[in-house]
Amino acid sequence: MGSITLNNVSKVFGAHTVIPSIDLNIEEGEFVVFVGPSGCGKSTLLRLIAGLEDVSGGKIVIDGKDATELAPAKRRLSMVFQSYALYPHMSVRSNIAFPLKMAGEDASVIDKKVADAARVLNLTDYLDRKPRQLSGGQRQRVAIGRAIVRQPVAFLFDEPLSNLDAALRVNMRLEISQLHQQLKTTMVYVTHDQVEAMTMADKIVVLNRGNVEQVGSPLDLYHHPDNLFVAGFIGSPKMNIITGDIAKGYGAHTIGVRPEHLDLSTSAGAWRGTVGVAEHLGSDTFLHVAVDKVGTMTARVGGDFPVRHGDQVYLSPQEGRVHRFDETGLAIR
Amino acid sequence: MATLHTRSAARAMMAPSVLLLLAWMIVPLAMTIYFSFLRYNLLMPGMEEWAGFSNYRYFLTDPAFFQALFNTLAIVVGVLLITVIGGIALAILLDQPMFGQGIVRILVIAPFLIMPTVAALVWKNMFMNPVNGLFAHLAKAVGLQPYDFLNNAPLMSIIVIVAWQWLPFATLILLTALQSLDEEQKEAAQMDGAGAWSRFIYLTLPHLSRAITVVILIQTIFLLSVFAEILVTTNGGPGTQSTNLTFLVYAQALLQFDVGGASAGGIIAVILANIVAFFLMRMIGKTLEA
Numbered sequence: 001m002g003s004i005t006l007n008n009v010s011k012v013f014g015a016h017t018v019i020p021s022i023d024l025n026i027e028e029g030e031f032v033v034f035v036g037p038s039g040c041g042k043s044t045l046l047r048l049i050a051g052l053e054d055v056s057g058g059k060i061v062i063d064g065k066d067a068t069e070l071a072p073a074k075r076r077l078s079m080v081f082q083s084y085a086l087y088p089h090m091s092v093r094s095n096i097a098f099p100l101k102m103a104g105e106d107a108s109v110i111d112k113k114v115a116d117a118a119r120v121l122n123l124t125d126y127l128d129r130k131p132r133q134l135s136g137g138q139r140q141r142v143a144i145g146r147a148i149v150r151q152p153v154a155f156l157f158d159e160p161l162s163n164l165d166a167a168l169r170v171n172m173r174l175e176i177s178q179l180h181q182q183l184k185t186t187m188v189y190v191t192h193d194q195v196e197a198m199t200m201a202d203k204i205v206v207l208n209r210g211n212v213e214q215v216g217s218p219l220d221l222y223h224h225p226d227n228l229f230v231a232g233f234i235g236s237p238k239m240n241i242i243t244g245d246i247a248k249g250y251g252a253h254t255i256g257v258r259p260e261h262l263d264l265s266t267s268a269g270a271w272r273g274t275v276g277v278a279e280h281l282g283s284d285t286f287l288h289v290a291v292d293k294v295g296t297m298t299a300r301v302g303g304d305f306p307v308r309h310g311d312q313v314y315l316s317p318q319e320g321r322v323h324r325f326d327e328t329g330l331a332i333r
Numbered sequence: 334m335a336t337l338h339t340r341s342a343a344r345a346m347m348a349p350s351v352l353l354l355l356a357w358m359i360v361p362l363a364m365t366i367y368f369s370f371l372r373y374n375l376l377m378p379g380m381e382e383w384a385g386f387s388n389y390r391y392f393l394t395d396p397a398f399f400q401a402l403f404n405t406l407a408i409v410v411g412v413l414l415i416t417v418i419g420g421i422a423l424a425i426l427l428d429q430p431m432f433g434q435g436i437v438r439i440l441v442i443a444p445f446l447i448m449p450t451v452a453a454l455v456w457k458n459m460f461m462n463p464v465n466g467l468f469a470h471l472a473k474a475v476g477l478q479p480y481d482f483l484n485n486a487p488l489m490s491i492i493v494i495v496a497w498q499w500l501p502f503a504t505l506i507l508l509t510a511l512q513s514l515d516e517e518q519k520e521a522a523q524m525d526g527a528g529a530w531s532r533f534i535y536l537t538l539p540h541l542s543r544a545i546t547v548v549i550l551i552q553t554i555f556l557l558s559v560f561a562e563i564l565v566t567t568n569g570g571p572g573t574q575s576t577n578l579t580f581l582v583y584a585q586a587l588l589q590f591d592v593g594g595a596s597a598g599g600i601i602a603v604i605l606a607n608i609v610a611f612f613l614m615r616m617i618g619k620t621l622e623a
């Protein structure tokens with residue numbers, strides 16, 4: 001139950017190849033996040049799995065059965081859309097009940113399941129409202145409610161939180177994670193927010209121009225990026241990339257050091273630079289340092305670090321925290 | 334914007350147009366009301382005298398009046414049914430991606446651009462004529478007796494002609510409404526297991542309800558006063574079988590030269606139109622709110 005396998009799946013829009021070929025395995029009960037820059041094909045891939053787009057080639061296996069040609073409704077997947085896509089003229093109750101009604105369930109069964117879903121999602125007081133009378137977060141919950149009543153084999157989310165403000169996003173992120181722990185159903189989640197990806201995922205799939213760059217657990221991607229793209233994409237602020245003689249000194253074409261893996265000192269260190277901007281957040285200090293012969297690097301120090309614009313600092317990479325890459329951008333291990 | 338000052342300024346600016354509009358409407362209405370209480374026949378000029386309510390009595394007790402009342406409502410209801418149902422069907426068809434979409438859309442809109450008289454004449458002479466009409470030829474081709482539509486089913490024929498003219502309007506309004514239906518909602522319904530028919534019932538139709546209301550309201554206003562189509566095809570006949578209120582007023586005034594009676598008929602038509610409008614707003618006006 002709930003595993004999804006993509007074999008050699010490709011998608012072409014007219015003359016435009018969006019997904020050249022993807023192989024992917026999603027295990028049952030996993031929380032898988034697709035991340036990647038805008039336009040890399042995340043939504044397209046999700047819609048292919050949902051059956052809202054036809055594949056141009058390859059095979060999709062859901063729950064052990066070939067679903068490549070199946071209609072969306074027959075795949076037993078639920079999707080939560082970015083715009084929520086609630087039915088505007090139906091009450092919250094009817095919205096949540098809609099998939100059950102379409103499946104021809106008894107009225108008593110529907111009532112019970114809707115009540116259960118509403119309780120789980122804290123929507124009981126809003127059941128008789130119309131979607132437009134709800135806040136963004138409540139709408140989001142209704143959309144999730146509509147998705148869970150069907151008891152699908154997997155949930156698909158397409159940037160479900162991107163319309164919410166920052167505080168609410170943190171809340172909903174937690175709620176979705178909790179829901180996953182409760183239901184233990186496979187979830188496929190698209191986002192371009194890497195905090196969401198890192199915090200929620202069991203497994204992250206990094207996409208770039210329709211190709212899978214790396215698949216792995218969040219910490220795996222953070223500590224062992226396969227290539228420069230993943231190294232630059234995962235982690236915030238971005239990893240510092242250094243080429244040239246310094247990289248040669250490490251026996252690589254390019255090296256990368258994360259801002260949090262740089263030791264700072266005002267007296268001595270490997271690389272000398274001048275502080276450009278210092279961002280004091282209280283908990284952390286981010287320094288943008290113009291390093292001689294390298295360019296601007298970002299460094300992160302815990303707590304306060306009392307330097308100002310124009311001050312001299314020394315940066316040294318921590319032992320064993322330097323990522324090395326060859327000419328093609330692949331990691332050297 | 335809504336300070337006291339701007340509001341009174343706005344009122345002063347609007348005053349001239351409001352006054353003009355008021356005069357524009359009040360003067361003809363007042364004159365009609367005035368004439369409706371006179372014995373005023375064009376064959377006897379200068380003999381006008383106060384007649385009290387007798388014009389109204391004659392008009393209301395005329396057997397043609399009830400026939401006309403029925404015909405008026407039949408035309409409104411018949412045309413509305415055809416145009417709303419046909420309009421939804423056509424709009425859904427036109428919304429599908431297809432070859433030559435632009436041209437097909439223009440063709441569908443074309444009837445609306447044709448003058449009512451011309452349209453009615455085309456139908457009368459080229460389609461419904463029992464000798465030369467297309468329908469007669471078709472009937473003969475399959476070995477049937479040609480049917481004289483305008484003589485045997487005059488009201489039905491007029492409903493068809495008028496519906497043909499208004500179908501594009503309904504289609505156009507409904508098509509634009511249809512195109513504003515959110516694609517993701519359709520996809521969500523698809524994932525929820527709704528088939529094409531369920532999607533139509535639960536998603537498309539509620540989404541169209543406002544547009545349907547607009548179509549019904551606007552068309553009703555015009556359909557209450559259908560005239561040209563009747564004049565050039567059946568002339569209200571045979572007998573009064575296809576006479577509606579507008580045509581009855583016309584017959585009173587310009588065929589019987591009874592201006593007083595026609596004015597009374599006109600006022601009655603106005604009152605009836607208001608009654609219809611009242612019930613329409615009660616029934617469907619709610620969808621326009623919110």
Ligand SMILES: Nc1ncnc2c1ncn2[C@@H]1O[C@H](COP(=O)(O)OP(=O)(O)OP(=O)(O)O)[C@@H](O)[C@H]1O
Nearest residue numbers: 013016018036037038039040041042043044045192
């Ligand atoms: N129906 C379509 N016809 C043609 N091209 C399309 C279509 N849908 C998507 N594309 C193209 O496919 C590419 C991937 O689109 P997709 O929506 O999957 O990106 P995404 O990764 O979801 O981006 P975002 O993060 O901005 O949502 C884009 O270049 C887009 O222009």
Ligand SMILES: [Mg+2]
Nearest residue numbers: 042043044159
């Ligand atoms: Mg997208």
